[in-house]
Amino acid sequence: MLQVRMLLRIPTVLRSQELIDKAFSRASRIEEPYFPDKIERIRKEVQDRISTIESISRSFLDRLVKKFPSINNLHPFYSSLIDLMFDIDQYKISLSKIDRTSQMIEQISGEHIRRLKAAKTVEDANRIMRSYYGRFASLVHEIDQDLLFLGKCRDYMKKIPDIDVNLRTYIIAGMPNVGKSSLLAALTTKKPEIAPYPFTTKSVIIGIAEHGYERIQFIDTPGILDRDFDEMNQIEKNAVLALRHIKGTVIFLFDYSDQSLYDPEMQEHLYQQIREHINPDIIRVQTKMDISREKREKIAISVNSEGGLDPLKAIIFGRADDDVRR
Numbered sequence: 017m018l019q020v021r022m023l024l025r026i027p028t029v030l031r032s033q034e035l036i037d038k039a040f041s042r043a044s045r046i047e048e049p050y051f052p053d054k055i056e057r058i059r060k061e062v063q064d065r066i067s068t069i070e071s072i073s074r075s076f077l078d079r080l081v082k083k084f085p086s087i088n089n090l091h092p093f094y095s096s097l098i099d100l101m102f103d104i105d106q107y108k109i110s111l112s113k114i115d116r117t118s119q120m121i122e123q124i125s126g127e128h129i130r131r132l133k134a135a136k137t138v139e140d141a142n143r144i145m146r147s148y149y150g151r152f153a154s155l156v157h158e159i160d161q162d163l164l165f166l167g168k169c170r171d172y173m174k175k176i177p178d179i180d181v182n183l184r185t186y187i188i189a190g191m192p193n194v195g196k197s198s199l200l201a202a203l204t205t206k207k208p209e210i211a212p213y214p215f216t217t218k219s220v221i222i223g224i225a226e227h228g229y230e231r232i233q234f235i236d237t238p239g240i241l242d243r244d245f246d247e248m249n250q251i252e253k254n255a256v257l258a259l260r261h262i263k264g265t266v267i268f269l270f271d272y273s274d275q276s277l278y279d280p281e282m283q284e285h286l287y288q289q290i291r292e293h294i295n296p297d298i299i300r301v302q303t304k305m306d307i308s309r310e311k312r313e314k315i316a317i318s319v320n321s322e323g324g325l326d327p328l329k330a331i332i333f334g335r336a337d338d339d340v341r342r
């Protein structure tokens with residue numbers, strides 16, 4: 017939970033030009049009407065402008081460095097998802113460049129303010145101001161690609177679902193179109209998604225069921241084909257990472273109906289792969305009983321018929337210690 021909150025608090029990432037415009041526009045509003053002596057007035061004005069630009073830009077950059085989570089502190093499910101989508105080394109490099117730029121802004125601001133103190137004429141002061149604006153803008157432009165990259169990371173991270181690692185959790189898995197999303201919808205408060213064709217679940221989806229005082233978490237994963245991890249597409253990899261890193265019991269759905277897109281052997285093989293290599297805590301469940309010719313598994317359900325989920329609910333909510341895990 018903590019990790020997700022961290023992700024949600026990451027501030028909007030401005031592009032360089034936006035940051036420069038923001039700082040310059042705030043600085044341009046500064047005027048010092050109270051100094052009778054012109055050079056003193058201009059000196060004070062330029063100094064205040066430099067300090068304003070420094071403080072606006074540095075507070076933004078420092079906040080980014082502070083609020084972007086350190087990959088090492090994230091729950092492995094999140095760090096592996098981020099790793100799947102982005103280059104983790106680039107993530108670290110971009111954050112450290114931003115940190116360094118903030119320090120350099122502090123340094124050039126100090127230097128220019130010192131030079132300003134020695135300025136004798138209004139022209140000198142204005143020249144120092146122009147030099148500062150130029151140096152500042154080029155420093156910020158240098159991190160434009162880093163800001164762009166981190167902005168994309170942020171947008172992605174905000175979409176990662178909010179998994180509560182403290183709740184009892186079931187992860188619904190199986191081949192495409194077996195009825196995973198329908199089961200999630202039937203067991204929880206999550207509205208069903210329209211899923212007319214395979215691979216419709218693109219990322220991990222969470223639903224919660226309230227049972228007495230307990231909140232039970234269900235995680236719907238994208239359908240997986242039975243192939244090596246390296247051959248999988250990003251969507252299937254999402255499912256495998258959820259299965260690998262989220263602690264919980266897997267509900268593996270078998271579809272033996274005529275509607276099934278995959279034959280029983282393929283489904284069995286995928287089941288065995290998950291049980292042996294990813295998570296041994298796994299329950300076999302046959303779905304779509306209302307349109308299946310025969311019952312092949314001990315737990316057989318249907319989301320479409322009255323009481324069709326009872327055999328599974330007895331296990332989950334009744335906590336019946338089952339002999340169904342093989």
Ligand SMILES: Nc1nc2c(ncn2[C@@H]2O[C@H](COP(=O)(O)OP(=O)(O)OP(=O)(O)O)[C@@H](O)[C@H]2O)c(=O)[nH]1
Binds near residue numbers: 195212217303307319
């Ligand atoms: N008759 C019947 N149809 C079902 C049942 N469960 C799911 N379906 C249908 O099967 C189709 C696929 O269901 P989904 O829940 O989208 O399957 P999924 O496994 O989440 O699919 P992907 O996300 O694409 O892997 C839909 O048309 C559902 O309406 C069931 O118990 N009985």
